[in-house]
Amino acid sequence: MTLGxxxxxxxxxxxxxxxxxxxxxxxxxxxxxxxxxxxSVPELDKLVRLNEPFGVTLDRLVKGEAADKDEEPKxxxxxxxKAEETHNxxxxxxVAGGVLLAVGALGLVLLLLFAGLEGLLLGLFFMLPLVLWxxxxxxxxxxxxxxxxxxxxxxxxxxxxxxxxxxWRVVRWTAQ
Numbered sequence: 001m002t003l004g005x006x007x008x009x010x011x012x013x014x015x016x017x018x019x020x021x022x023x024x025x026x027x028x029x030x031x032x033x034x035x036x037x038x039x040s041v042p043e044l045d046k047l048v049r050l051n052e053p054f055g056v057t058l059d060r061l062v063k064g065e066a067a068d069k070d071e072e073p074k075x076x077x078x079x080x081x082k083a084e085e086t087h088n089x090x091x092x093x094x095v096a097g098g099v100l101l102a103v104g105a106l107g108l109v110l111l112l113l114f115a116g117l118e119g120l121l122l123g124l125f126f127m128l129p130l131v132l133w134x135x136x137x138x139x140x141x142x143x144x145x146x147x148x149x150x151x152x153x154x155x156x157x158x159x160x161x162x163x164x165x166x167x168w169r170v171v172r173w174t175a176q
Contacts, residue, residue, distance in 0.1 A: 001064035004038035010054040010061070011036075024053045093144065097137030104130030129155070 001009075011021055011032075018032040025032075025046055034040040042050065051058055104127045111123035129151065136147045160166045 002038050003041065003062055004036045006061055006064050007032075007050065008036040010056065014054060016053065021053060025049055093137050097134045099134070100130050100137060101134030104128070104132075104134055 011018070016024075018036070019029045022029045022032045027046060031040070031042075035042050041047075047061070048058060050061055054061065107127035107130065108120075108123040111127070112120050115122060132151050133148050136151060137144055140147045
């Protein structure tokens with residue numbers, strides 16, 4: 001049953017004319033006629049105000065009259081996430097972020113101590129991703145894996161573009 005059919009049925013049940021309903025809502029009789037023939041749809045504020053003269057809920061007005069509550073389709077509601085589960089996830093993320101950050105920082109310090117300034121460059125090249133992933137684990141609230149993937153792809157793209165001159169455009173044109 002369409003919205004227009006529901007409006008016409010409810011109006012007839014309440015023994016209201018189109019003019020009476022139009023006056024109650026502050027619209028023209030032609031508007032009510034267009035709603036009932038499904039030539040147009042009432043604006044949201046008018047739709048909300050339609051429940052006053054009809055004495056029905058907006059859900060019943062839009063969907064039509066429900067035959068029986070038992071016959072209505074039941075929607076599966078996912079169980080609520082327990083606070084313990086979210087705490088465990090955030091605790092695991094915090095521990096993983098801390099470990100990654102500590103290993104990356106320790107690697108930087110050790111390479112700097114044992115290899116000098118060349119060790120700093122090696123440390124930045126090999127340990128900076130660990131530090132970066134640790135920061136992401138500690139800061140990101142959702143989609144940590146996606147953030148880590150971008151942390152891998154973007155530095156590689158920058159390296160290949162500026163160190164070798166290879167760009168996606170060059171690779172694409174080479175294949176053609």
